[in-house]
Structures are given as C-alpha cells and as structure tokens.
Amino acid sequence: MRRFAMVVALGCAGLAAPALAADDEMTALVDEAKGLMGSFGGTLKDELMAAVKAGGPVNAIGVCNEVAPEIAASVSEGSGWNVGRSSHRLRNPDNAPDAFTAAAIAEFLEREAAGEKPDDLAKAAIVEEDGKRVFHIVKAIPTGDLCVNCHGGDEVTAEVEAKLAQLYPDDEARGFSVGQMRGVFTLSKVLDD
Numbered sequence: 001m002r003r004f005a006m007v008v009a010l011g012c013a014g015l016a017a018p019a020l021a022a023d024d025e026m027t028a029l030v031d032e033a034k035g036l037m038g039s040f041g042g043t044l045k046d047e048l049m050a051a052v053k054a055g056g057p058v059n060a061i062g063v064c065n066e067v068a069p070e071i072a073a074s075v076s077e078g079s080g081w082n083v084g085r086s087s088h089r090l091r092n093p094d095n096a097p098d099a100f101t102a103a104a105i106a107e108f109l110e111r112e113a114a115g116e117k118p119d120d121l122a123k124a125a126i127v128e129e130d131g132k133r134v135f136h137i138v139k140a141i142p143t144g145d146l147c148v149n150c151h152g153g154d155e156v157t158a159e160v161e162a163k164l165a166q167l168y169p170d171d172e173a174r175g176f177s178v179g180q181m182r183g184v185f186t187l188s189k190v191l192d193d
C-alpha cells in the first residue's frame with residue numbers, strides 16, 4: 001500500500017470545509033507529481049536502456065551524467081515544479097537531498113529495514129518554507145537488474161569502474177543489490193508566489 005503522509009498547514013484547522021479543500025488540493029498535486037515522475041523516470045530509463053544496448057554500460061554513463069540532469073530540467077521547465085533524484089548514498093554530490101527529502105529517505109530506510117518494499121515507499125506533504133507553502137513529494141526507487149551495471153558490486157566491470165572513478169571520485173553509490181532502495185525521486189512546487 002502506498003501511504004502519503006499529509007501535513008497540511010491550515011489557518012483554521014478543524015473546520016470541515018477547508019480540510020476537504022486541502023484534501024482535494026493534495027490529491028491534485030499528488031496526481032500532477034506522479035505524471036511528472038512518470039515522464040522523468042520513463043524517459044530516463046528508455047534512454048539508459050537504449051544507451052546500454054548501443055554501447056554497453058560505459059557508454060550509458062553519459063546518459064546518467066549528462067542526460068539525466070537535462071531530462072530533469074526539461075520536465076521542470078515551465079511546469080513550476082522542481083524535479084530531481086537523490087539518495088542516502090550519493091554518486092553526484094549535486095544530488096544531495098533538501099531537508100524534506102533527507103527526512104523522507106531516513107524514514108524509508110527504517111521502513112525498508114522493517115520489511116517494506118521500496119515500491120511502496122512514498123511521502124507527500126505541504127510544508128511552510130520561508131513563509132511560503134511548498135508541496136513536496138518523495139518516492140523511493142528500487143534497484144533493478146539494469147542498475148547494478150553501474151551501482152552494484154561485482155557486476156560493475158573494470159571499465160565502468162574506471163570511468164566512474166574518473167567522473168565521481170567520491171562515489172558512494174556502489175554495492176547495491178537488486179530490490180534494495182537505490183534512491184528517490186524528489187519533486188517540489190512552491191504554492192504561494
């Protein structure tokens with residue numbers, strides 16, 4: 001089951017009507033975010049698979065290195081959303097989590113340790129940041145067969161390892177096994193302008 005924690009800051013909490021409106025707002029935002037996550041994750045996976053097929057994992061490192069941020073930027077652009085990926089074990093320090101994402105990742109790790117599947121781990125909330133209401137949603141990404149080519153242990157070839165070492169000297173995103181949470185999609189949107 002997918003659980004979305006709802007933390008809604010309401011001026012008049014306890015009144016039925018605003019609470020209902022807030023629920024509607026949450027549902028609409030969660031739906032919109034899921035659509036964006038689908039385009040981001042889907043496009044990325046397609047590009048990654050095509051690149052691995054065309055030239056092996058070494059060739060595909062470029063997709064993650066250059067194309068992933070581009071896809072994230074193009075999905076974000078014009079949508080009013082900030083779309084990205086993060087992790088508890090980062091390859092690229094630029095993907096470091098914001099406070100909401102870090103807290104969600106910590107919670108997901110505990111829940112994973114308690115037996116929940118990464119596919120079921122998601123968290124959404126409206127929080128107040130710098131006087132503005134900001135919607136955040138974070139969803140765990142499981143490690144799949146494709147991923148261990150570049151995030152696994154022994155599966156990673158010497159050639160891939162050399163390229164990764166060159167691009168990411170502080171790489172922490174190795175040693176994952178299939179099924180484990182590799183990281184998260186993280187999306188946010190400022191609601192008050």
Ligand code: HEC
Nearest residue numbers: 057060061064065085086087090091092095147150182183
């Ligand atoms: C061809 C090698 C390759 C494959 C295959 C690959 N990744 Fe990555 N991954 C990378 C690289 C390189 C980065 C760093 C991207 C950047 O610089 O933003 C990365 C970054 C990430 C990040 C962002 C957080 C961080 O650590 O910087 C996540 C999450 C992630 N990968 C998950 C996955 C998942 C899930 C799969 C399988 C569906 C996968 N990766 C497959 C090479 C790969």
